[in-house]
Amino acid sequence: MTSAEWKELQKGMKEKWPQPKYITDNPEPERSHTSYRDETYELITRWMSETKIEYRPHAKAPGTKSHVRYEKYAMAKTVGEALELGSWPADWCWDYERGFIKVLGPVRTDPIDPVNCFDTTALTDVDRCIYRWSVKELAKKCGLSLQDLRDNTNTGESAIMRAHRLVSQRTAKAALLAAKKDGRCITDGELLKTLQEWGFARNPNRNNVMPDGRDWVWSDTLGLMRDRTGDIHLTKATTNYPEVTEIINKWLTDRLPAEAKGFKFTSLNLNKNYAARMHRDGNNFGPSMIAAFGGFQGGELNYWCEDNKEEGLDQLEGRPKESLKLGQGLALFNGNSAHSVEKFEGERYSVVYFTAGCHAKAPPEDRGSPPSGSSGCPTPRQTRSSSRSCGARADIPSRDAAPEPPAFRYWPRAALGQEMPPSSRRSSRTRS
Numbered sequence: 001m002t003s004a005e006w007k008e009l010q011k012g013m014k015e016k017w018p019q020p021k022y023i024t025d026n027p028e029p030e031r032s033h034t035s036y037r038d039e040t041y042e043l044i045t046r047w048m049s050e051t052k053i054e055y056r057p058h059a060k061a062p063g064t065k066s067h068v069r070y071e072k073y074a075m076a077k078t079v080g081e082a083l084e085l086g087s088w089p090a091d092w093c094w095d096y097e098r099g100f101i102k103v104l105g106p107v108r109t110d111p112i113d114p115v116n117c118f119d120t121t122a123l124t125d126v127d128r129c130i131y132r133w134s135v136k137e138l139a140k141k142c143g144l145s146l147q148d149l150r151d152n153t154n155t156g157e158s159a160i161m162r163a164h165r166l167v168s169q170r171t172a173k174a175a176l177l178a179a180k181k182d183g184r185c186i187t188d189g190e191l192l193k194t195l196q197e198w199g200f201a202r203n204p205n206r207n208n209v210m211p212d213g214r215d216w217v218w219s220d221t222l223g224l225m226r227d228r229t230g231d232i233h234l235t236k237a238t239t240n241y242p243e244v245t246e247i248i249n250k251w252l253t254d255r256l257p258a259e260a261k262g263f264k265f266t267s268l269n270l271n272k273n274y275a276a277r278m279h280r281d282g283n284n285f286g287p288s289m290i291a292a293f294g295g296f297q298g299g300e301l302n303y304w305c306e307d308n309k310e311e312g313l314d315q316l317e318g319r320p321k322e323s324l325k326l327g328q329g330l331a332l333f334n335g336n337s338a339h340s341v342e343k344f345e346g347e348r349y350s351v352v353y354f355t356a357g358c359h360a361k362a363p364p365e366d367r368g369s370p371p372s373g374s375s376g377c378p379t380p381r382q383t384r385s386s387s388r389s390c391g392a393r394a395d396i397p398s399r400d401a402a403p404e405p406p407a408f409r410y411w412p413r414a415a416l417g418q419e420m421p422p423s424s425r426r427s428s429r430t431r432s
């Protein structure tokens, strides 16, 4: 093919084979040629051997090595064939960003993750190639070594999840140092960034909170937890990423209201981007604290504070409930009474500070060394007492004749001396 013939063939091709919209809408001319967009990685890491693709004919100019290679691999009709014909994930990124490849599907819902594959013998050459490449790219992008990412034996984490968690840990460490140096509290922004970078696990076990139509939620527990074998200990993520645990704990302990200074907790429940359906928590001991972070609208905590578990959840639907704006406040409530999260739009993270019901059976080394920054394991007496002084009913029988406390407390975050725009300083709690 002569150069003139090639130029003739290119007429109208850019219109027929447009670049992805995220490239044309937001050109980044200063970006390195071998640094690809997040959207590109997000797509290419979900390709499979059988994913059907179509190459733009004769897209590369003759007289170059890349033309020779392209003419060969552009015959491929699937990703598996493209690999066999000599192209690699980096070629796929390059070609896709320039509009040279159309993807006809199917693609995976999520990137390949060999750590969580039940049968690694079923992995194809394309799966292995994409995974090895994506881990290297991720390490480079996050400023981590490959050894950092491989150091995940027995943690149940994929390399991708570990990369996110290491970055989150780095952020938390820097924020803790900065706060200490400046003699200030951990800010909402610092906690939000730590949560945004955290690699959440897909949790298929929280059936009681799963919204309709979902079979997993982004949800992790730090601190004490009972595992599937009944053993009670600090979760691996707690000890592997101590600064993440510490910054979350410190955010609360730095700003505990005076009447809640005695609040104790052993565990943290982290949730990302799901609206829990109405449920009662079964394994909590005493009251919990809860707050939410991120840019979201809606997402209030619905709380049936009068619920004493004598009725079915469906009977509570029309009953009066509290609606707590957790994005602007801190709430103390009894997780054993019915609660749910209102639908929301945007990015929403929530943190629940609670005491695991099983905590008294934890080994002494875990009870004696609570997650750094937490206020340690409470005794039943302490929990009753903190519940009363904080004003939330704990689900613990009390034999003395003290008056029943209110069922919950809500503190606007501004009242705790923290970041909140003046326009948000109106009452954030409504009764419905």
Ligand SMILES: [Fe+2]
Pocket (backbone or CB within 6 Å): 279, 280, 281, 335, 339
């Ligand atoms: Fe809950």
